[in-house]
Amino acid sequence: MKAVHKLxxxxxxxxxxxxGSGCTDPNAIIDQNTSxxxxxxxxxxxxxxxVKIDDPATVYNIDINLRVTGNYRYSxxxxxxxxxxxxxxxxxxFELKLAAQDGRWxxxxxxxxxxxxxxxxxxxxxxxxxxxxxxxxxxxRDNPLREVSDVGLRIEKATAQ
Numbered sequence: 001m002k003a004v005h006k007l008x009x010x011x012x013x014x015x016x017x018x019x020g021s022g023c024t025d026p027n028a029i030i031d032q033n034t035s036x037x038x039x040x041x042x043x044x045x046x047x048x049x050x051v052k053i054d055d056p057a058t059v060y061n062i063d064i065n066l067r068v069t070g071n072y073r074y075s076x077x078x079x080x081x082x083x084x085x086x087x088x089x090x091x092x093x094f095e096l097k098l099a100a101q102d103g104r105w106x107x108x109x110x111x112x113x114x115x116x117x118x119x120x121x122x123x124x125x126x127x128x129x130x131x132x133x134x135x136x137x138x139x140x141r142d143n144p145l146r147e148v149s150d151v152g153l154r155i156e157k158a159t160a161q
Contacts, residue, residue, distance in 0.1 A: 027159065029053070033065050033152030040144035047136040047151045053085075053126045058157055062121040064096060064136065065152030070112040072147040075099035078139040081120065085132030093139060094120045113149060123158055 025031065034047045064079065076098055082091045096118045099105050107116035126132060134153055138145045 025156065027157040029060070029155040029157070031065070031152070031154040031156075033067070033150040035150050036148045039069065039147050039149055041138045041148040041151070042144040043137060045144075047153075049134045049153045051132045051134060051153075051155055052130075053132060054129060056126045056128050058125070060124050060126070061119060061156050061158045062124060063154040063156075064094070064116075064118050064120055065150065065154055066096065066098075066107075066116045066118065067149040068098065068114055068116075069147040069149060070105075070109075070114065072098070072114075073142075074140070075101075075103070077145075077148075080135075080137040080139045082135040082137075083132060084135075085126070085128075086130035087127030088132065092120075096120075117154060 030049060030051050032049060036045065064081070066077065068077075077096050079094050079096065080091055081094060083089075096116065097106060098114070098116060105114045107114040109115075136151055136153065138148070138151075
């Protein structure tokens, strides 16, 4: 019986590593989220990410990850996304639709939390090899914006369709 127990203890960490490595997306350059303290996202709390681009010939898709609670007051959210790096200095205001006209959330829900992954830029080519800085800022009238749980960035290699 002790041999079976030892085998189980050795196999458990190995299986966890295999499961964890099998869940990563090889096309994702970055897929990270940042928690918003106390569900209150203020203008001053900009979410920042650095992304290293090794191949400027590759085409990328850029998505915003967002999680809000069921108590979020609006059917949309406006965000400013700043992109800076070699040959790039841009700020764009995006509107993300979060709910249908009937009030039904467009994201996936679990309990009282709704997750969204919204494409903001598709088929984008970075101008040069290097590190690019992304900064995401909420751009609503409310400050702080309540009931926002997490904000994130996903950049993936675009796949041929």
